[in-house]
Amino acid sequence: MTVEAIDLHTHIVPAEFPAYAGSRGEARWPSMHTVDCDHANVMIAGKSFRTVGNECWEVGRRIAAMDEAGISRQILSPMPELLSYWMAPDDALAMSRHVNGTIAHMVAEAPGRFIGLGMVPLQDPELAARELESLMRDERFRGVEIGTNITGIAIGDARFEPFFAAAESLDAAIFVHALHPSDEGRLIGSPQLKAVVSFPCEVSYAAASMITGGMAERHPRLKIAFSHGGGAFASVLPRLEHGWHRFPALKNGVPRAPREYARGFFYDTLVYDVAMTRFLIETFGKSQLMLGTDFPFDIREHTPRAAVDALGLEAADVALLYAGNARRFLGGAGLPA
Amino acid sequence: MTVEAIDLHTHIVPAEFPAYAGSRGEARWPSMHTVDCDHANVMIAGKSFRTVGNECWEVGRRIAAMDEAGISRQILSPMPELLSYWMAPDDALAMSRHVNGTIAHMVAEAPGRFIGLGMVPLQDPELAARELESLMRDERFRGVEIGTNITGIAIGDARFEPFFAAAESLDAAIFVHALHPSDEGRLIGSPQLKAVVSFPCEVSYAAASMITGGMAERHPRLKIAFSHGGGAFASVLPRLEHGWHRFPALKNGVPRAPREYARGFFYDTLVYDVAMTRFLIETFGKSQLMLGTDFPFDIREHTPRAAVDALGLEAADVALLYAGNARRFLGGAGLPA
DSSP states (O other), rough: OOSEEEEEEEEEESOOOOOOOSSSTTTTTTTTEEETTTEEEEEETTTTEEEEEETTTOOOHHHHHHHHHSSSEEEEEGGGGGOTTTSSSHHHHHHHHHHHHHHHHHHHTTTEEEEEEEOOOSSSSHHHHHHHHTTTTTTTTEEHHHHEEEEEEEEEEEGGGGHHHHHHHHHHEEEEEEEEEOTTTTTOOOOOOOIIIIIIHHHHHHHHHHHHHHHHOOOOOOOESSSGGGGTHHHHHHHHHHHHHGGGGTTTOOOOOOHHHTTSSEOOOOSSSSSHHHHHHHHHOOEEEEEOOTTTTTTOHHHHHHHHHOOOOHHHHIIIIIHHHHHHHGGGGGOOO | OOOOOOOEEEOOOOSOOOOOSSSSOOOOOOOEEEETTTEEEETTTTTTEEEEEETTTTTHHHHHHHHHHTOEEEEEEEEEEOOOOOOOHHHHHHHHHHHHHHHHHHHOOTTTTOOOOOOTTEEEEEEEEHHHHHTSSSTTTEEEEEEEETTTEEETGGGGGGHHHHHHHHEEEEEEEOOSSSOOTTOOOOOOHIIIHHHHHHHHHHHHHHHHHHHHOOTTTEEEEEGGGTTTHHHHHHHHHHHHHHHHGGGTTTSHHHHHHTTSSEEEEETSSHHHHHHHHHHHHTTSEOOOOOTSSTTOOHHHHHHHHTOOOOOHHHHHIIIIIIHHHHHHHGOOO
């Protein structure tokens, strides 16, 4: 490949989970049940949550797929269902350390091809802040993935202040991924609609909450990115902007117009549509979008370079979306070329 | 004004409500409490739901505002909180007839300036179908406004089949308006965020449900429009399209690609943003967008003609967005010029 391409949005699953060692009888502690040589079921609460392939944990399989798709480097983050916000904090901490250990090993196998985004038990924001500080001392990590909500509360809530304060001061990259949307009664059809129809709205709620709760104002140097192109957020932002001008209550703790904060956030390009990607560039700026694929899951973008190329941008801007913006988000100075 | 402009998205509130005459002690039956000569509080369950101005029911006040904004004709629909799906069907029917009576009187006062979209008790789909049939015999009505969900169930659910079958066979125009979003824990900030941040997602769920539940496939001649530019739906549609290609289960009852159905729906232009409106045109087609303002509520678009003019379209396409598409949606043949 001729031009560097960083895939910001990829997931991992450990090949195995340790037996639950806590004291609560944690029914949602995951385990792996082998299906065949290449696949396993992630079992949660006695049911298969998802059948996953060994690209989830095998570095060689990933590198082969990356080479085929023209991806120089993958950013590894946990499959979101592993984030474990619904467990007691000490159990979630144990899961975090296991998953982060998997990521650390994978990066160590090919440090020129991978960078890690770990996970922390955000249901205890002080504990999450301390764990983030510890994680950032490991050069294999540049930050963490977090969910759009923590057991139903959007991430912009003031209770998460200690975590975001730590993230800002540590210069950690925070990747916000759709998780457990609020859509009761709203989906008519198959269970896959949750990821397909609800994820975009769930991401929009998270991004909006970072603005309307004042978190973005209080932490102007926080580096935060939203999955799935920010989901529906680009379509919600004009109405939020209009409401901010119209309703004085929306200005409490939010001195600048919402669009200003939104143009300081990062977003991946995972929207499967040229017209929408152009709308994202127009709304958020070409400096804020980063190539992302959802590798290795079924819904992934299989031809991410072609998706960016189809925008018809100038070469310098293509390079921004391919890698330049991701380097800025991740902290480019120390990233090996 | 030189070019006809139809405002599809305007609301009315009756000047008064009759005392509750049912048998249940209906706590959510609304009443009006006068604030001053020009304003009243809509009281629901002992609290002020909203302070509204007399433009809500006074035809003279509306016409003055229409002349100022260059609007030839308003389509009158109920303030959505009056839709009363949460009442027993017979109570909701009584409320529907009172609200529809108000609309009928307003249209009768200036039939060249107004057309009505009434309401029906959709919590009882068979009753709603009969009431729609009765309403469509009154030339002052072209259809009804409905909510995005009926007590939490998205409108694409099969239980609403009798209503949509009747709407299709009667050639009634159905205007779907955001109502009571599913956003528990997702809004961080003032209560106005529900209309500002949640409405777009709620509309997206409703539009998607009409496709994924097969309703759009079963009723190809149904004329249906979605408020707020379809909300976030244009940003969700590419992912739904991708999922439909990817997951066989999403094709059950949905033989055509989601985008084909979406381009048969109508949408208003109420998005407050040139870039987003262009994205809507690109996604849904210039034949599907209709000027809308949310008159007379605070959040309304005050300069709707300028908002359309800013798109830089050719004159023939401006005329489509101003009025031509609305005439098609409403049933143009009988609409006085």
